Amino acid sequence: MSFFSLLVLLVFNFSFELGGAALHEIGPGVLWSAFVFACLLGLNRSFADERENHSLDALLMAPGDRGAIYLGKMAANLIFLLAVELICLPFFALFFNLSPGFFILPLLGVLVLGSACLSAAGTLFAALSSTMRLRELLLPLLLLPIILPALISCVKATGLVLDNQFGPALYPHLKMLAVYAIVFVTLSLMLFEYAIEE
Amino acid sequence: MKKNILVDKIMPPLVCISMLMALAAALLYAPTEKVMGDTQRIFYFHVPAAISAFICFFLVFIGSIQYLRTRYAHWDRLARCAAELGVLFGLIVLVTGPLWAKPIWGVYWRWEPRLTSMLIAFSIYVAYLMLRTQGASGGQTPRIASVLGIVAFINVPLVHYSVDLWAADQQLHPQRNVDLQPEMLYALYVCFAAFFLLLALLLRRRIELAKIEEAVEKMRQRLATGMDY
Amino acid sequence: MPDDGLVIENTSKLFASFAALQSVHLCIERGQFVLLAGANGAGKSTLLRLMAGISRPSSGRVLIDGKDPQRDATARSAIGFLSHHTLLYDDLSAEENLGFFARIYALKNPQQKIDEALKQVGLSSHRHRRLRTFSRGMRQRLALARATLHQPVILLLDEPFTGLDQPARTALSEQLCELKQAGHTCIMVTHNLEEGAPLANRLVVLRKGCLCHDQAWEGSAADLSATCAPFWDGLR
Numbered sequence: 001m002s003f004f005s006l007l008v009l010l011v012f013n014f015s016f017e018l019g020g021a022a023l024h025e026i027g028p029g030v031l032w033s034a035f036v037f038a039c040l041l042g043l044n045r046s047f048a049d050e051r052e053n054h055s056l057d058a059l060l061m062a063p064g065d066r067g068a069i070y071l072g073k074m075a076a077n078l079i080f081l082l083a084v085e086l087i088c089l090p091f092f093a094l095f096f097n098l099s100p101g102f103f104i105l106p107l108l109g110v111l112v113l114g115s116a117c118l119s120a121a122g123t124l125f126a127a128l129s130s131t132m133r134l135r136e137l138l139l140p141l142l143l144l145p146i147i148l149p150a151l152i153s154c155v156k157a158t159g160l161v162l163d164n165q166f167g168p169a170l171y172p173h174l175k176m177l178a179v180y181a182i183v184f185v186t187l188s189l190m191l192f193e194y195a196i197e198e
Numbered sequence: 199m200k201k202n203i204l205v206d207k208i209m210p211p212l213v214c215i216s217m218l219m220a221l222a223a224a225l226l227y228a229p230t231e232k233v234m235g236d237t238q239r240i241f242y243f244h245v246p247a248a249i250s251a252f253i254c255f256f257l258v259f260i261g262s263i264q265y266l267r268t269r270y271a272h273w274d275r276l277a278r279c280a281a282e283l284g285v286l287f288g289l290i291v292l293v294t295g296p297l298w299a300k301p302i303w304g305v306y307w308r309w310e311p312r313l314t315s316m317l318i319a320f321s322i323y324v325a326y327l328m329l330r331t332q333g334a335s336g337g338q339t340p341r342i343a344s345v346l347g348i349v350a351f352i353n354v355p356l357v358h359y360s361v362d363l364w365a366a367d368q369q370l371h372p373q374r375n376v377d378l379q380p381e382m383l384y385a386l387y388v389c390f391a392a393f394f395l396l397l398a399l400l401l402r403r404r405i406e407l408a409k410i411e412e413a414v415e416k417m418r419q420r421l422a423t424g425m426d427y
Numbered sequence: 428m429p430d431d432g433l434v435i436e437n438t439s440k441l442f443a444s445f446a447a448l449q450s451v452h453l454c455i456e457r458g459q460f461v462l463l464a465g466a467n468g469a470g471k472s473t474l475l476r477l478m479a480g481i482s483r484p485s486s487g488r489v490l491i492d493g494k495d496p497q498r499d500a501t502a503r504s505a506i507g508f509l510s511h512h513t514l515l516y517d518d519l520s521a522e523e524n525l526g527f528f529a530r531i532y533a534l535k536n537p538q539q540k541i542d543e544a545l546k547q548v549g550l551s552s553h554r555h556r557r558l559r560t561f562s563r564g565m566r567q568r569l570a571l572a573r574a575t576l577h578q579p580v581i582l583l584l585d586e587p588f589t590g591l592d593q594p595a596r597t598a599l600s601e602q603l604c605e606l607k608q609a610g611h612t613c614i615m616v617t618h619n620l621e622e623g624a625p626l627a628n629r630l631v632v633l634r635k636g637c638l639c640h641d642q643a644w645e646g647s648a649a650d651l652s653a654t655c656a657p658f659w660d661g662l663r
Binding site: 058060061062198 | 476
């Protein structure tokens with residue numbers, strides 16, 4: 001997944017004539033596009049083990065709440081996505097000539113919030129699509145429009161952080177990401193049982 | 199199919215008449231807007247289409263919740279048919295929008311909040327319809343589509359809020375609190391009534407068609423397997 | 428209707444417009460060993476999946492000790508299910524697989540229980556090998572260990588003898604006999620009438636999704652074959 005993200009960064013580098021001002025404008029978008037594509041790859045694999053071994057049946061028979069399966073999968077997806085992002089970040093800084101600055105911590109904050117949003121919605125849709133015929137095609141088709149609100153705020157927030165604007169302009173976007181994550185985790189916990197049942 | 203007098207005999211001519219009245223109201227009765235001129239008249243179809251689309255999305259939401267609660271097929275049928283009509287009315291909005299935009303803003307499309315939100319909501323429901331037709335997961339499609347139908351509607355206000363945040367400086371679209379003259383308001387109400395009647399009739403007809411499709415499919419299965427059920 | 432045991436109350440299961448089960452009504456008391464027979468496609472596996480709480484009935488309900496396994500965790504922990512598939516993870520070892528399920532069922536003294544389970548199915552010496560390297564028979568034995576690890580009161584077995592060699596079949600038969608004598612409820616789907624007949628004390632036959640025979644049973648494999656023969660027509 002990390003290598004895939006790096007390849008995406010490369011592709012974008014050649015797709016756009018980059019330099020100076022253009023870098024600042026599209027850099028965050030390029031970064032998050034790479035993360036979203038990596039996330040989709042990861043999500044496709046998310047329920048693969050359960051599908052291949054039919055072990056979802058065993059999880060369904062487990063005595064705990066079925067939402068626990070969702071939380072476990074979401075946590076796993078979140079950790080993998082964060083790992084991919086942390087590996088890609090230095091390369092992104094390198095390719096796009098970013099000098100290390102005080103934005104590291106706030107940037108990590110945006111990454112964590114954004115990744116939480118992607119994992120929250122993505123895990124639900126991965127569960128939904130795992131039983132479908134054209135799952136590799138349908139998962140991105142279903143998920144991408146749904147995560148657009150989070151993606152918009154991620155890109156905007158990342159841009160503001162890289163521009164060292166940590167003030168009032170940033171908070172609405174962080175709030176949006178937090179709301180999105182909370183809404184989707186709550187919704188997924190309520191709907192997950194219906195997503196995986198037979 | 200049971201014949202319903204209201205739907206079969208009364209509604210179709212009523213919808214025709216109301217649409218003609220709406221055309222008359224929008225094109226003749228309503229005064230010309232002083233800034234945008236006659237182009238503004240598309241507003242009388244654009245706005246009711248938008249509201250109708252969102253009513254359809256709401257019906258998908260309700261149908262999806264009720265299907266998961268009760269597992270009655272008619273709720274799933276309602277959700278499916280409402281989604282189709284929602285996409286149709288959404289398409290009307292996305293076509294009339296640019297047609298209105300070109301003379302006023304000089305371009306067919308601008309990434310401003312209202313249009314962008316509508317485009318995103320539209321693509322979510324197109325994805326819903328793709329799931330319905332391509333999903334084919336052996337009878338699990340209604341359940342999966344219901345989950346999507348609930349998530350899609352909950353996502354709509356999130357889309358609006360995030361797009362508003364993103365393009366707060368690009369607010370070109372006329373806002374809700376625009377002052378309208380009384381004649382314009384009446385024309386708009388007539389158009390709303392016409393569109394809502396059209397929506398009701400189309401939805402009813404589409405649901406009837408869906409029932410016929412299901413009956414045909416069931417008969418085909420019985421013939422194919424030779425089973426008697 | 429008894430409050431304990433397994434009750435299938437006028438249950439149907441539809442997949443799209445195909446009725447896999449139609450208004451099946453069945454009450455199974457504690458301690459019974461039920462042989463579930465029928466032609467291929469009769470709905471036996473579907474019925475087992477409904478009992479296990481994996482599948483939701485389209486109409487009617489399934490109750491285990493008066494509780495719905497779809498909603499109630501204690502009802503689910505009363506069930507062990509040995510399915511067509513092993514329900515285990517290929518990339519984990521035998522011990523890791525059982526350890527995972529021990530954690531899911533929150534078992535006390537998990538290591539001890541895992542050791543006992545592996546010993547009972549004769550896989551102690553293979554505990555660190557990845558499941559991927561196991562033969563069909565070894566997988567089936569580990570699956571049985573998984574199904575019985577949490578000592579379920581009700582055991583659902585879907586073709587448990589498939590893929591087993593003769594020694595393994597004998598061992599499984601002995602194990603099932605012990606479970607029966609210990610008072611566990613077992614519902615077994617099998618085409619292997621030689622193994623099924625000595626164990627069962629009740630015979631239930633499904634045909635095209637409908638229940639067509641449900642009586643106490645005692646006899647040989649030949650008797651069983653003769654009893655089931657009339658219902659063997661109409662393969663789906």
